[in-house]
Amino acid sequence: MNLAPPAPGTPVIEVDGLTAGYGDRILFRDVSFRVLAGEVFVILGGSGCGKSTLLKLLIGLLRPHSGSIRVLGHDIVSGDEKGMRAVRSRIGVLFQAGGLLNSMTVGENVALPLAEHTHLSPAAIGELVRMKLALVDLSHAPGLLPSEISGGMKKRAGLARALALDPHLLFLDEPSAGLDPVTSIELDLLIRSLNEGTGSTMVLVTHELDSIFRIAHRVIFLDRETRGIIAEGDPRELRDRSADPRVSDFLNRRAPSRNG
Amino acid sequence: MFRHDPQEKEYGISSEGSAGEGSVVRLSGRLTLRSLEPFGHESSALLDALGPSSVTLDLSGMSSIDSAGALALLRLKAMAGERGIPLAISGDGGQAGRLLALVGERTGRASEPPQLAEASGFFEELGEKTVSLLREVGDELTFQGELLKATARSCLAPRAVRWADVLFYMRRAGVDGFPIVSLISFLLGLIITFMSSLQLRQFGANLYVADLVAISIVRELGPIMTAILVAGRSGSAFAAEIGTMQVNEEVDALVTMGFDPMTFLSVPKLLAMLAVTPILTVFADLHGILGGLVVGVAGLDLTARAYLAETHAALTAPAILASLVKAEVFAVLIATVGCQRGFRVRGGADAVGAAATSAVVTSIFLIIIADSAFALVQQYLGI
Numbered sequence: 001m002n003l004a005p006p007a008p009g010t011p012v013i014e015v016d017g018l019t020a021g022y023g024d025r026i027l028f029r030d031v032s033f034r035v036l037a038g039e040v041f042v043i044l045g046g047s048g049c050g051k052s053t054l055l056k057l058l059i060g061l062l063r064p065h066s067g068s069i070r071v072l073g074h075d076i077v078s079g080d081e082k083g084m085r086a087v088r089s090r091i092g093v094l095f096q097a098g099g100l101l102n103s104m105t106v107g108e109n110v111a112l113p114l115a116e117h118t119h120l121s122p123a124a125i126g127e128l129v130r131m132k133l134a135l136v137d138l139s140h141a142p143g144l145l146p147s148e149i150s151g152g153m154k155k156r157a158g159l160a161r162a163l164a165l166d167p168h169l170l171f172l173d174e175p176s177a178g179l180d181p182v183t184s185i186e187l188d189l190l191i192r193s194l195n196e197g198t199g200s201t202m203v204l205v206t207h208e209l210d211s212i213f214r215i216a217h218r219v220i221f222l223d224r225e226t227r228g229i230i231a232e233g234d235p236r237e238l239r240d241r242s243a244d245p246r247v248s249d250f251l252n253r254r255a256p257s258r259n260g
Numbered sequence: 261m262f263r264h265d266p267q268e269k270e271y272g273i274s275s276e277g278s279a280g281e282g283s284v285v286r287l288s289g290r291l292t293l294r295s296l297e298p299f300g301h302e303s304s305a306l307l308d309a310l311g312p313s314s315v316t317l318d319l320s321g322m323s324s325i326d327s328a329g330a331l332a333l334l335r336l337k338a339m340a341g342e343r344g345i346p347l348a349i350s351g352d353g354g355q356a357g358r359l360l361a362l363v364g365e366r367t368g369r370a371s372e373p374p375q376l377a378e379a380s381g382f383f384e385e386l387g388e389k390t391v392s393l394l395r396e397v398g399d400e401l402t403f404q405g406e407l408l409k410a411t412a413r414s415c416l417a418p419r420a421v422r423w424a425d426v427l428f429y430m431r432r433a434g435v436d437g438f439p440i441v442s443l444i445s446f447l448l449g450l451i452i453t454f455m456s457s458l459q460l461r462q463f464g465a466n467l468y469v470a471d472l473v474a475i476s477i478v479r480e481l482g483p484i485m486t487a488i489l490v491a492g493r494s495g496s497a498f499a500a501e502i503g504t505m506q507v508n509e510e511v512d513a514l515v516t517m518g519f520d521p522m523t524f525l526s527v528p529k530l531l532a533m534l535a536v537t538p539i540l541t542v543f544a545d546l547h548g549i550l551g552g553l554v555v556g557v558a559g560l561d562l563t564a565r566a567y568l569a570e571t572h573a574a575l576t577a578p579a580i581l582a583s584l585v586k587a588e589v590f591a592v593l594i595a596t597v598g599c600q601r602g603f604r605v606r607g608g609a610d611a612v613g614a615a616a617t618s619a620v621v622t623s624i625f626l627i628i629i630a631d632s633a634f635a636l637v638q639q640y641l642g643i
Contacts, residue, residue: 005324102607102608102609102610103608103609103610118293118294120293120296120297121297124296124297127331128293128296128328128331130367131327131328131331131363131366131367132327134363134366134367135327135362135363135366135367137366145607145608146608147606147607147608147611148607163327165293166292166293166326166327166328193358193362194362196355196358197327197355197358197359197361197362197363198326198327198355198359199324199355
C-alpha cells in the first residue's frame with residue numbers, strides 16, 4: 001500500500017449512493033460526496049439528522065444498507081480486513097468523550113497505537129508521547145488516569161492519541177462540544193495549524209458555528225426530513241448566499257422562518 | 261500497511277564543507293515516523309564525521325514531514341547545541357517549516373511532568389493501611405445503619421417503596437438462583453452421606469447418617485452455602501449495577517431530582533433479599549436432605565420411611581428457626597455490602613469490576629464471621 005500522503009486536492013473519501021440507518025429507520029437515502037486531501041471538512045446538520053452515524057460509517061464502525069464508501073482508496077464496505085487494518089493505521093479518530101481506556105494512564109493511552117503499529121523502541125515511543133501531549137498542552141498529565149482529569153482534558157488526550165501515528169485523515173466527533181470558549185478556540189487553532197502543518201485531512205462533526213467559520217474549508221449540510229445533503233460548499237458563502245432557508249437560518253443563528 | 265521494510269529509505273541527506281568550517285546539510289524526500297530512529301543515527305554520525313564549526317540545515321528539498329519528523333529535526337538541533345555547534349535552519353517556508361514551528365513552540369513551552377511522590381516506608385504504609393481499614397469498617401457500619409433506617413422508614417410508609425423493583429430483584433435473586441442453590445445442596449447432601457457412611461458403617465450405625473446430614477445441613481451448610489451463592493450471584497450484581505450508575509452520573513441525577521438514592525436503589529434490593537434468602541435456605545435444606553436420602557436408600561439399605569423418621573426426630577423447631585434467622589442476617593450483609601461497594605465507586609469501568617469483586621469477597625468473609633458468632637451463641641443457649 002502506498003504510504004505517501006495523498007496529493008492535495010485528490011479525493012481521500014468517496015461516498016456514492018449511500019443508504020444507511022438503524023433497521024427500518026433510514027437516516028440517509030442515496031447520499032454521495034467527496035472529501036479532498038488537505039481540507040477541513042465539516043458535516044453539519046440539526047440534532048438527530050445522523051451526523052455521528054455518518055462519521056461511524058466513514059470509519060467502518062457501522063455498515064450501510066447499500067452504497068459504497070472508499071477511504072484512502074480502500075473500499076471499506078466490501079473490502080477485506082487486511083486493507084481495513086492498513087486504513088486504520090492511517091486514520092485517527094477523536095471520539096465525543098475522548099474514548100480513552102480508563103484502566104490506562106493518559107500517556108499509556110497515547111502510546112497504544114505507537115506500540116501496536118510501529119517497531120519503535122520504548123524510549124522513542126516515550127519521546128513521541130511527550131511531544132504529542134505537548135502539542136495538546138497536556139505535558140503535565142502523562143501519569144494521570146482518565147478518571148482524574150476533566151472532560152476537556154480527556155478530549156485533548158483523545159486528540160493526542162488520534163494524532164499518535166500522524167494520520168493522513170483525522171475524524172473528530174464534536175471536538176469543541178462542552179469546552180469553555182477559550183479552550184475551544186485553542187483547540188480550533190490547533191486543528192487548523194495541524195492541518196496546515198501536516199497537510200492531513202480533517203473531517204469534523206460539529207454544530208459550533210464559531211468553530212465552523214474559523215476552521216472549515218467546506219461543509220455539507222444534512223437534513224433529517226429529506227434524508228440527504230441539502231447544501232455543500234464554503235460555510236461563509238453558504239451563510240451569505242444560500243437560498244435555502246434551512247441552511248441560512250442555521251448558519252445565521254435564526255429561529256426557523258415559517259412561511260404561512 | 262504501516263509495518264514496513266526497514267531498508268526502504270524515504271529521506272535523503274547530503275552535506276558540504278569540512279572540519280572546522282561551516283557546513284551545509286541538505287535534506288530531501290520525506291521525514292516521518294518510520295525514519296525517526298534511522299535519521300537520528302545517521303544525522304549524529306554525520307555531525308561527528310563533519311566536525312563543523314556551524315551547520316545550516318537546508319529543508320528546501322523536503323517534500324513533507326510529519327510531527328515525528330519535526331521531532332527528529334528538533335532532536336538534531338538539540339544535539340548540535342550540546343556539542344556547541346550553532347545550527348540554523350533554512351528553506352523552511354513550506355509545510356515542513358510550519359510543522360517544525362508548531363512542534364517547536366509547543367514542546368518548548370511544555371512544563372516538566374510533576375515528580376511522583378517518594379515511596380513511603382514500611383511503618384508509614386502499615387499505619388496508612390490500618391487507618392484505611394478502620395475507616396472502611398466505619399463506612400460499612402454507617403452505611404448498614406443508614407440502610408436499615410431507610411428500610412424501617414419505608415416499612416412505615418409502604419407506599420414509598422418501589423414494589424415493582426422488589427419483585428424484580430426477588431425474581432433475579434430467588435427464582436433465577438433456585439436451580440443452582442438446589443443442585444449444589446443436593447450434591448452436598450450426597451457427598452456428606454457418602455463420606456460419613458464409610459465411617460458409621462464400621463459401627464453398624466448406618467441409620468445415624470440421617471441425623472448427621474439433617475443437623476449439619478440445616479444448622480450450618482444450608483444457610484451458609486445459600487448465602488455464599490447469593491453473594492456471588494446477587495451481591496456482585498448489586499455492586500456492579502449501582503457502580504455503573506455512579507459512573508454514569510445516574511446517582512447524581514437521582515439526588516438532584518430529590519430522590520434519596522438509598523431508598524430508591526438499596527431498599528428494594530434489601531427487601532428482596534430478606535424475602536428470598538430464607539426461602540432459598542429452606543429449599544437448600546430440603547435438597548440436602550434429599551441427597552442424603554438417595555444415598556441412604558440406594559447405598560445403605562435404609563428404607564425411605566426410616567430415613568425420614570430419623571431426620572424428623574433429629575430436627576428441632578428452634579434449630580430450624582435459628583437457621584432462618586441466620587439466613588436473614590446473611591441477607592442483610594449481602595445486600596448492604598453489595599450496595600455500599602456500588603455507591604463507593606469512583607472513576608470508570610475498572611472501578612466497577614473492583615467493586616463487584618470486593619462485594620463478593622467482603623460479604624463471604626462477613627458471612628463466615630457472623631456464622632461463627634451464631635455457633636457460639638447457639639452453643640451457650642443450647643439450641
